[in-house]
Amino acid sequence: MAKNRHSEGAGPSQRQLRVGELIRRVLSQVLARGEVHDPELNAMSITVGEVRTSPDLKIATVYVMPLGGGRREDAITALKRNRGELRRAIMRDMSLKYAPDLRFLIDETFDRMDETRALFDREEVRRDLGGDDAEEEA
Structure with missing residues (x-):
């Protein structure tokens, strides 16, 4: 039985790393420019530290931290509420076959x-x- 390289604990592929970094840049720019139609989210300064993608690139886990580390739950709630708009921004700025499902976690x-x-x-x-x-x- 052939083993899948991901089941052996291998790290992410170059493609996963490249796509994750491109998604990180797009999200950072969108959040910094306040392009989301949500005043509460635009009022926050959020750092996107890292984006990890699944092997099929359909799920992107976004690690974020609000400026100063406060209001963490508010930031996650606002990002989740605007997930669809953020996915559209990724598709607009990148040429991916599918818009990844975005999952937001605090960058610890x-x-x-x-x-x-x-x-x-x-x-x-x-x-x-x-x-x-x-x-x-x-």
Whole structure:
């Protein structure tokens, strides 16, 4: 039985990465220019950090973060409410066979970076990593 390369834990294909980045750019521009007919969404400054597409390119998971990290649920609600208009913008600016179904999630990359920094600042972690003493000896 032949194995599907995606079932082996392989990463996204070059095509998935390329299409995801193009969708990210289009959505970023549409949101930055306030092209959506929703005053509440246009009043928010939303960063589109990453877009991951399914292997068949029919689903695009969009990772977003409102400026300052506040009003996360409001941003997701507004984006979901305007999903159709955002899909049309993608189709207008890109030449895809199908408009992907957009799913919006909060981009937690920044939260994880803060947690990692805090972890490395802990005394016992610095000691285990060699800390300042190892730098002075080098």
